[in-house]
Amino acid sequence: MSSEDSNHGDPGDRDAASVKIHRRALLFAASTPMLIPFACSRTDGNADQAAGEPPVASPVRTEGPDLRPFPPSFEPLVRIKVANTSRRSVELGRVEQRLWITMPDSESTGRAARGPVRIVRDDLGWSVRWSQRGRGASTRFTGAGPLAIASEDDQTEGIDFEGRRLQGTIRIVPIRNTDGESELDLVCTLRMEQYLPGVLEKELFASWRPATFEAQAVAARSFAVCERAFWLRRRHYDMVAGQASQAWSGGVASRRSRDAVASTAGRVLLWRGQVVPAYYSAACGGRPANAIDAISTNQVNRIAPLVVDAGTARRRCGCTTASPHADWRISVGEDAMLQALQAYGRRVSNRSLASIRGPVEVTVRRRNAAGRPIDFEIRGSGDPIPVVLSASRVRSVVADAGGRRSWKDGPRSACFELTGSEQGFRIEGRGFGHGVGLCQYGAESMARTGASNLEILARYYPGATVGVAWEPPARTRTTAS
Ligand SMILES: [Zn+2]
Incomplete structure (x- = not known):
């Protein structure tokens, strides 16, 4: 969140x-x-x-x-964002489905079309193509705003998109990603x-x-x-x-x-x-x-x-007895942990972490009333002052250190104890999710x-x-x- x-x-x-x-x-x-x-x-x-x-x-x-x-x-x-694509085109709707297409931010009136429709974003707006009685049909909407597609028959019927059936009105919203490149977001409104x-x-x-x-x-x-x-x-x-x-x-x-x-x-x-x-x-x-x-x-x-x-x-x-996530154990090598800590340190410009050297000591600093760790102290070799990281941050560092294999091999929650040894860290945790x-x-x-x-x-x-x-x-x- x-x-x-x-x-x-x-x-x-x-x-x-x-x-x-x-x-x-x-x-x-x-x-x-x-x-x-x-x-x-x-x-x-x-x-x-x-x-x-x-x-x-x-x-x-x-x-x-x-x-x-x-x-x-x-x-x-x-408004639920269901997809994002760097492509310029999107295909929506199933064969013969009656769709109603509008550009909500513009003066233009809507246009009925038959699925499947192929919608292409270009510099001036949108072009929409479909096939009607064996012939090609098309329409254009000019402007920078999003395009909205609804099923004309029944709002609860859903519109197909890449193997999924999406309910509500679908908006295709042009956005710029963090690198300034054009992308399209698909947002269902229902x-x-x-x-x-x-x-x-x-x-x-x-x-x-x-x-x-x-x-x-x-x-x-x-x-x-x-x-x-x-x-x-x-x-x-x-x-x-x-x-x-x-x-x-x-x-x-x-x-x-x-x-x-x-x-x-x-x-x-x-x-x-x-x-x-x-x-x-x-x-x-x-x-x-x-x-x-x-x-x-x-x-x-x-x-x-x-x-x-x-x-x-x-x-x-009840989750402590009736869940496959009651207890779990993973291990992370010392080198992998060091590299993950350094990478995180570089990402957030924390010099102590970026240059941390082993052996590393990780200890719980504070716990909440239920005994769950709130944050950890991380101390590298020769560091006078430990770095404090929240438990959820340590969880994501441990996940990075594990090389992002399946979720079963990673930390399932931030509720864990870490024990260091010559080989690395043994991590014993409980539960799955933020808790x-x-x-x-x-x-x-x-x-x-x-x-x-x-x-x-x-x-x-x-x-x-x-x-x-x-x-x-x-x-x-x-x-x-
Ligand atoms: Zn529980």
């Missing part, structure tokens, strides 16, 4: 006049019977988003703690509830219990609400489909995934009326991490549901003993409540333009 540089404002400056009354102020507590008044949210034109177009141009207030927003009163659209089943599909095993799916649905929705609020006006997508945000199938999902999303529709995790960025990972190893240590130092992460309390170090999380918030294997082991999704959420986000931000989508859908 790369939200470190956000500046979140004072939550007190919100406009009290923006109350939406037609929303059911239903709230239920995950762990305690306490009911808190449901915070109202911005009136920033989100209602328009149900029309299937992203909220790019609307004049919206930008102040407010957008990393931990108030729950939106309308189901938001999310309703939150339409997006989430494809997340569950990739994040959980198909055989896992419905309660695990439901807890994961609430966590994934809360996380997505926070990411969207933060990125809405900062870049052209809210999340990527992958490890940097949440995995996403593109829309294809099983009955279990769809049911879990439907039965928790609109529900988000709240802490003091604002949405919790509900981070989650595969297995905490029985030693959960604080978000402030493992995700980012942004103060928004210093809230009770994301901090491991000294008294509640995770009592025998903050919901532990997926732990959630499943709770579900197997009959726990509900609320009980699971209460355990992994202590003190958070669950509130209904928007109603299940029984409303009439507005027409996509």
